[in-house]
Structures are given as C-alpha cells and as structure tokens.
Amino acid sequence: MKIAFDGKRFFNNSSGLGNYSRDLVRILATSFPENDYVLFNENQSEKGKDILNLPNVFFVETSKGTMSRQFKMGIDAQKTNAGIFHGLSGELPLKWTDQPIKKIVTIHDLIFMRYPQYYSFFDRMIHFWKFKRASVQADVIIAISEQTKRDIIKFLKVPEEKIRVVYQGCHHAFKENQSEEFLISVKEKYLLPERFILNVGTIEERKNLLNVVKAVNGTKIPLVVVGKKTKYFKKIEKYILKHQLKSQIIFLENVSMEELAAIFKLADIFVYSSFFEGFGIPVIEALFSETPVITSNVSCLPEAGGKDSVYINPHDVEDIKAKILFLWNNESERKRRAEKSLVFVQKFNDENIAQDLMSVYRQIL
Structure with missing residues (x-):
C-alpha cells in the first residue's frame, strides 16, 4: 500500500498540526513497515528529519507555482500511483485527474464555528470553505475526538457514517x-x-x-x-x-x-x-x-x-x-x-x- 500525505504541516509547523502530522507518519511507518508513506510539499525542513530517515518514508517535491498545493499536489500524488491521499489538517487538494485514488481528511476542530469571536470574518469564511469542500470530496473523514465528530455533523452537515474517530497520540x-x-x-x-x-x-x-x-x-x-x-x-x-x-x-x-x-x-x-x-x-x-x-x-x-x-x-x-x-x-x-x-x-x-x-x-x- 502506498499512502500520500499533504506534508505542509509536517515540515512547517513546530507544534499542534505539525506534531500530529509527524507522529501519525512515524507510528504508521514503524507499526506497518510493509507500506510506503510519501510526503508531498514544496520543500523539506529540519522538522521530522529523523522520520524521513526511515526506509519506507519518502519526500516528493511538488510542482512549484501559485496555489500549487491546491491545484498540483493531488495530481502529483496520483502520478506516484498512491492508493490513498490523506490531508492531515482539514484540507484536500482541489484538482485531481481521473486516476483512482481514495481521499481522507483529518479534521481537528471547528473552533472557528463555535467561537467566532476569536477569528476575523475573512478567516472564518476561508476556514469554512476549505473544511466544507474537503468534507464533500473525502471518502472518509477522520475526527480526532467524539466532540469533533459531533461538530462536523452539526456545522458541516456531514452524515455520521462518513466519519471515523481516531484519537491523537503524543510525542x-x-x-x-x-x-x-x-x-x-x-x-x-x-x-x-x-x-x-x-x-x-x-x-x-x-x-x-x-x-x-x-x-x-x-x-x-x-x-x-x-x-x-x-x-x-x-x-x-x-x-x-x-x-x-x-x-x-x-x-x-x-x-x-x-x-x-x-x-x-x-x-x-x-x-x-x-x-x-x-x-x-x-x-x-x-x-x-x-x-x-x-x-x-x-x-x-x-x-x-x-x-x-x-x-x-x-x-x-x-x-x-x-x-x-x-x-x-x-x-x-x-x-x-x-x-x-x-x-x-x-x-x-x-x-x-x-x-x-x-x-x-x-x-x-
């Protein structure tokens, strides 16, 4: 099995979504070494360098250009014949070819819906559009808690049977x-x-x-x-x-x-x-x-x-x-x-x- 990941948070975020991304790839690669795990991003960083040293974890540099993550990353993953693309932070690429690939997205929370006072109007609209779009595209949505699952059903109007709860771990x-x-x-x-x-x-x-x-x-x-x-x-x-x-x-x-x-x-x-x-x-x-x-x-x-x-x-x-x-x-x-x-x-x-x-x-x- 070959699994592709949106590597933006893996390489760019020091905590939060970055830790989630790195821990997820690490525990999968060590627990199920028979699979290939491929991280897509415009560049690498020092973050997660030890995980990239694992023999079954690979980095692929995505096509450059404006909005490449939205319009090119998914197609780049399909070119590697990955069976699954997993968006680790509530987003999925917008553009795909006809080549079969299953799509999964992890949604961590919908705090911007529950507590709009902590976000600007523009940020709320962008977050909602991205999350809603990803929830429609995805074959399965991973919620990191039962609370998040309830919020996905309530705010994004997603049927319960499309959601799986998989908890987070820690470093x-x-x-x-x-x-x-x-x-x-x-x-x-x-x-x-x-x-x-x-x-x-x-x-x-x-x-x-x-x-x-x-x-x-x-x-x-x-x-x-x-x-x-x-x-x-x-x-x-x-x-x-x-x-x-x-x-x-x-x-x-x-x-x-x-x-x-x-x-x-x-x-x-x-x-x-x-x-x-x-x-x-x-x-x-x-x-x-x-x-x-x-x-x-x-x-x-x-x-x-x-x-x-x-x-x-x-x-x-x-x-x-x-x-x-x-x-x-x-x-x-x-x-x-x-x-x-x-x-x-x-x-x-x-x-x-x-x-x-x-x-x-x-x-x-």
Missing part, C-alpha cells in the same frame, strides 16, 4: 523514563521551584490562563507556564503586576520537546482550563508523565482526561482554586490519580492509534 518523549540527571539539569536550567503546578499551551484567550492566574493568587503556589505569547498575554501581565505575582509565576518559551517532557514530570499538577479544545494533547502528555490533571469539564477534555482527572468549571475561579488546593495539599490523592490515569491513557498509545488508522485505510480500499 514519545512523554512516555520515556528520563534520567534523574536530565531532570535535575532541566530544573536548574529553567530555575524551576521545588514544587509547582504547570500550564502548557499558546497563551491565547480560549486557553483561559488568566483564570488559573487568578486562582493561584493568594495561595503562594508557584505556577510555571510554557507557551507562545499572543496579545492576550498583556491582559495576564497587567493582572500579575497589579497583584504582585511576578515572583510566583514563571513564563517559559522555546523549550525543546525533551525538556518539556521533563518539566511535565517535575510538576506536581498539570492545570488546563481551556474553554474549548478539539482534543487536548497536553492532557495526555501529563497523564503519560504520571502527573495528575485538573482540566475543564467541557468539550472533549473529559475524553482525554478520563475519570481520574479532576474537572473544573473554567469560568469559575473559586472552583479552580479549590481543586488546585485539594490536590496540592494531598500527596496520596495525587499519586492515586496519577497511577490510575496512567492505565487509562494507554488507549492513546502508538500501537492503538496505528491500528485504528490502518483499519480506516484498509476499509476505504
């Missing part, structure tokens, strides 16, 4: 037992406190970091935040300065994946109070790291967190504070939840995801 660094020496070196490099709670993700309004900051105000509990800053950070910074929390809250950027995995393991608690997610990869990163999770009781987050995570109303600062204090002051409860959650999170391991994906590929053929 293998979170599943590895890093040495004590490495953990100590990361702790010293970033001047991390002896105990702290952790928040990871782009610092944007939807992720709701401000309510976590408000929740730790008055507790003296250190909060470490790892994520790219947006203009929303100004609102958080203003609150921090007003309430003299600068020494209590540590912001980190440009952390490597291995270092991030170490920070997860060093944390006492992971807090993720997002208003909405398509899946919530940081939640399973925490669970694989054996760090107990406090997360929102909305969207797909209970799917990712399982029954032994602690759930909060993301709008209720006092609820967030109470749950943080509950786990912070109860070591045995943290340990119990971490152990049980480690069993639960195995459903998101590489082997299960690879089997689910390959099942979709085989069914479509």
Whole structure:
C-alpha cells in the first residue's frame, strides 16, 4: 500500500498540526513497515528529519507555482500511483485527474464555528470553505475526538457514517523514563521551584490562563507556564503586576520537546482550563508523565482526561482554586490519580492509534 500525505504541516509547523502530522507518519511507518508513506510539499525542513530517515518514508517535491498545493499536489500524488491521499489538517487538494485514488481528511476542530469571536470574518469564511469542500470530496473523514465528530455533523452537515474517530497520540518523549540527571539539569536550567503546578499551551484567550492566574493568587503556589505569547498575554501581565505575582509565576518559551517532557514530570499538577479544545494533547502528555490533571469539564477534555482527572468549571475561579488546593495539599490523592490515569491513557498509545488508522485505510480500499 502506498499512502500520500499533504506534508505542509509536517515540515512547517513546530507544534499542534505539525506534531500530529509527524507522529501519525512515524507510528504508521514503524507499526506497518510493509507500506510506503510519501510526503508531498514544496520543500523539506529540519522538522521530522529523523522520520524521513526511515526506509519506507519518502519526500516528493511538488510542482512549484501559485496555489500549487491546491491545484498540483493531488495530481502529483496520483502520478506516484498512491492508493490513498490523506490531508492531515482539514484540507484536500482541489484538482485531481481521473486516476483512482481514495481521499481522507483529518479534521481537528471547528473552533472557528463555535467561537467566532476569536477569528476575523475573512478567516472564518476561508476556514469554512476549505473544511466544507474537503468534507464533500473525502471518502472518509477522520475526527480526532467524539466532540469533533459531533461538530462536523452539526456545522458541516456531514452524515455520521462518513466519519471515523481516531484519537491523537503524543510525542514519545512523554512516555520515556528520563534520567534523574536530565531532570535535575532541566530544573536548574529553567530555575524551576521545588514544587509547582504547570500550564502548557499558546497563551491565547480560549486557553483561559488568566483564570488559573487568578486562582493561584493568594495561595503562594508557584505556577510555571510554557507557551507562545499572543496579545492576550498583556491582559495576564497587567493582572500579575497589579497583584504582585511576578515572583510566583514563571513564563517559559522555546523549550525543546525533551525538556518539556521533563518539566511535565517535575510538576506536581498539570492545570488546563481551556474553554474549548478539539482534543487536548497536553492532557495526555501529563497523564503519560504520571502527573495528575485538573482540566475543564467541557468539550472533549473529559475524553482525554478520563475519570481520574479532576474537572473544573473554567469560568469559575473559586472552583479552580479549590481543586488546585485539594490536590496540592494531598500527596496520596495525587499519586492515586496519577497511577490510575496512567492505565487509562494507554488507549492513546502508538500501537492503538496505528491500528485504528490502518483499519480506516484498509476499509476505504
């Protein structure tokens, strides 16, 4: 079997869709080495270089020119006699020849429909047009959670039988037992406190970091935040300065994946109070790291967190504070939840995801 992929996110995105693309190709190539996996893009990058070194993963440079991804990539994939083309980020090429090829698209979320206030009118229209067009073209749509499946049915008017739910995994660094020496070196490099709670993700309004900051105000509990800053950070910074929390809250950027995995393991608690997610990869990163999770009781987050995570109303600062204090002051409860959650999170391991994906590929053929 030869499977072609839209490689744009694989090569160009450092996190999010990039991590999804690289993990998907990696786990398929290692779990099912008998197949060929071909990535199409205008150019390569250092991202995913180790995956391209696998003997069954190939790069094909697509035809150059304006809109080549939309009008030439699909035809280029057909020329290689690929049986399947998989769009990894909600899009499919617009132009194809008559040569048979099955089309699959992964849709991660429809947040631009649920929370239009976070997007410009132009961006919403473009996103909707691309996703709707891809959902019509595709033989099968992969949704990364039951929540996303429900949204695809509701907003894109796709029949349920066309959708398969295949969960995301996470980078293998979170599943590895890093040495004590490495953990100590990361702790010293970033001047991390002896105990702290952790928040990871782009610092944007939807992720709701401000309510976590408000929740730790008055507790003296250190909060470490790892994520790219947006203009929303100004609102958080203003609150921090007003309430003299600068020494209590540590912001980190440009952390490597291995270092991030170490920070997860060093944390006492992971807090993720997002208003909405398509899946919530940081939640399973925490669970694989054996760090107990406090997360929102909305969207797909209970799917990712399982029954032994602690759930909060993301709008209720006092609820967030109470749950943080509950786990912070109860070591045995943290340990119990971490152990049980480690069993639960195995459903998101590489082997299960690879089997689910390959099942979709085989069914479509």
